Amino acid sequence: MRKIVSFMSVVLLLAATLAAQPAVAQTGPKTLIVYDGPPNSEYTKLGMAYSIMLKNLIGHFDSNAELLPVHSYVAGKMQNYDATFYLGAFYDNPLPAAFLSDVATTQKTVVWFKYNLWQLAWNPAYGFVNKFGFDFASLRGLNASPSAANPAPGFFDTIGYKGKSFVKYYTFDGATGSVNADPDIGVTSVVDPVKATTLVPVSNPKTGETVPYVLRSGNFWYVADMPFSFIGPRDRYLVLTDLLHDMLGVNHAESHKALVRLEDVGAMVSVQAMKTLTDYLYARRIPFSIATIPRYVDSLGAYNGNIPQTVPMSQATNLKRALNYALPRGAEVVMHGYTHQYSNKRNPHTGVSGDDYEFWNIVTNAPVAEDSTAWAQDRITKGKAELISNGYMPVAWETPHYHSSALASKVFALPANFSTTYQRVVYFTADKPNFNPVPNKDFGVGQIFPYLIKKDYYGQRVIPENLGNIEYDIRAIDPSSNFNYTWQDIVTNAEYAKTVRDGFASFFFHPFWLEPAVGVPGYQDFQKVMTGITNLGYTWVAPSKVQ
Numbered sequence: 001m002r003k004i005v006s007f008m009s010v011v012l013l014l015a016a017t018l019a020a021q022p023a024v025a026q027t028g029p030k031t032l033i034v035y036d037g038p039p040n041s042e043y044t045k046l047g048m049a050y051s052i053m054l055k056n057l058i059g060h061f062d063s064n065a066e067l068l069p070v071h072s073y074v075a076g077k078m079q080n081y082d083a084t085f086y087l088g089a090f091y092d093n094p095l096p097a098a099f100l101s102d103v104a105t106t107q108k109t110v111v112w113f114k115y116n117l118w119q120l121a122w123n124p125a126y127g128f129v130n131k132f133g134f135d136f137a138s139l140r141g142l143n144a145s146p147s148a149a150n151p152a153p154g155f156f157d158t159i160g161y162k163g164k165s166f167v168k169y170y171t172f173d174g175a176t177g178s179v180n181a182d183p184d185i186g187v188t189s190v191v192d193p194v195k196a197t198t199l200v201p202v203s204n205p206k207t208g209e210t211v212p213y214v215l216r217s218g219n220f221w222y223v224a225d226m227p228f229s230f231i232g233p234r235d236r237y238l239v240l241t242d243l244l245h246d247m248l249g250v251n252h253a254e255s256h257k258a259l260v261r262l263e264d265v266g267a268m269v270s271v272q273a274m275k276t277l278t279d280y281l282y283a284r285r286i287p288f289s290i291a292t293i294p295r296y297v298d299s300l301g302a303y304n305g306n307i308p309q310t311v312p313m314s315q316a317t318n319l320k321r322a323l324n325y326a327l328p329r330g331a332e333v334v335m336h337g338y339t340h341q342y343s344n345k346r347n348p349h350t351g352v353s354g355d356d357y358e359f360w361n362i363v364t365n366a367p368v369a370e371d372s373t374a375w376a377q378d379r380i381t382k383g384k385a386e387l388i389s390n391g392y393m394p395v396a397w398e399t400p401h402y403h404s405s406a407l408a409s410k411v412f413a414l415p416a417n418f419s420t421t422y423q424r425v426v427y428f429t430a431d432k433p434n435f436n437p438v439p440n441k442d443f444g445v446g447q448i449f450p451y452l453i454k455k456d457y458y459g460q461r462v463i464p465e466n467l468g469n470i471e472y473d474i475r476a477i478d479p480s481s482n483f484n485y486t487w488q489d490i491v492t493n494a495e496y497a498k499t500v501r502d503g504f505a506s507f508f509f510h511p512f513w514l515e516p517a518v519g520v521p522g523y524q525d526f527q528k529v530m531t532g533i534t535n536l537g538y539t540w541v542a543p544s545k546v547q
């Protein structure tokens with residue numbers, strides 16, 4: 001029953017019968033993203049993964065950024081761009097002299113992240129401190145090694161921005177002694193306040209220290225860490241997404257839209273639950289969408305007495321009743337996979353539509369065996385045909401559990417398929433990724449978007465879902481639903497999202513939380529989320545109206 005949202009883990013799709021939209025020419029700033037790609041390392045492609053995430057964000061600004069490993073940089077290249085971003089993801093990666101010299105002399109915008117600034121700042125040939133008015137002091141990580149007695153020794157983890165405290169992720173596993181975090185920051189100090197300004201501070205609560213997190217000197221920006229690692233809905237990542245407006249010189253007006261999506265709606269949906277939710281939203285004139293699964297499959301008979309069951313759209317009486325009631329009352333259909341499960345296997349739960357992954361083998365963390373452009377296209381074609389032949393035109397695509405192969409994601413974005421996706425997205429550093437712990441291994445990274453991405457790495461137009469969804473711990477009924485995520489969590493996420501000047505508040509809700517057998521206050525909590533987001537000043541919109 002649980003919708004899996006994984007990030008260590010939109011979508012407006014036009015159906016095939018609609019005319020393909022022409023490609024949109026780049027009108028925003030011309031952007032270069034330079035990243036570390038040290039050869040023969042386990043982390044060779046980590047910088048590339050982060051550069052993909054940055055490229056996606058820059059897609060919000062009508063800019064199709066070029067990606068370039070720093071060792072391939074040639075003298076003068078950044079002069080051809082309005083802005084150059086360097087992602088220092090690998091400690092002490094040797095930087096070409098041509099790159100350092102261009103950074104020190106260019107009049108174009110340069111944004112430098114985290115590592116390796118010392119190669120510029122500590123080399124007297126570049127006159128760094130005199131030119132930029134600040135100095136690089138050192139790297140700082142954890143205050144001490146964590147232990148059972150002191151599991152959280154602290155680090156510079158609290159970023160202050162627009163009246164909010166954005167806290168970097170940290171966990172410590174006492175049993176294994178492993179840390180999941182990215183505690184390193186580059187510590188800088190302003191020497192000449194006429195030339196350099198601290199725009200955003202970061203503090204170390206355990207020591208009481210505060211240093212610059214984002215520092216600016218004219219056209220040069222320094223970001224003290226890598227805000228693409230361990231991201232979440234209240235993370236310092238949001239600070240970067242807002243500051244990109246200033247870094248790129250594209251100052252979008254303050255505007256805050258909200259979206260709500262009813263999730264995993266298939267053949268077995270409760271008509272009464274759907275009617276209750278539809279009536280509530282319609283009475284308040286709130287548009288919404290329905291993530292619709294065209295074909296229901298219980299491949300192992302998990303919910304049908306061990307007898308496999310398939311229900312095509314033509315026979316999905318409950319689903320069609322729910323859609324026919326909701327569509328005249330402000331709903332839009334989002335196509336949520338074809339079957340939202342894979343083959344006759346548990347992937348990983350039951351093999352039932354809505355429970356499992358469809359375009360990714362989550363058990364082995366690899367593409368499914370059939371993964372190919374043709375295989376993905378076949379499922380898209382069949383799913384759309386089931387919807388359209390029964391009278392339902394999807395306006396958007398949503399990948400089941402937000403996770404698909406690189407090849408499949410590129411298929412979703414084809415003009416004949418879907419003009420837009422509506423979701424979070426997982427990105428890979430190769431079409432056929434290799435995750436083995438060997439040199440040059442690939443990376444997969446999940447990304448949340450706070451605003452519309454006009455074109456992402458796979459060519460998709462992405463409407464965001466950035467707040468998450470209500471969850472209840474009902475492990476006695478469903479072992480996979482074993483944690484709580486409250487209505488207040490969703491509203492708090494929306495408060496943080498509003499620090500982005502054109503940030504969205506977008507969440508989804510499972511109608512099954514209204515079913516009496518589940519025994520949770522789902523309807524009451526849904527209303528609290530809707531009221532809370534409305535009171536924050538967001539304007540509710542339908543996916544098809546997102547611009």
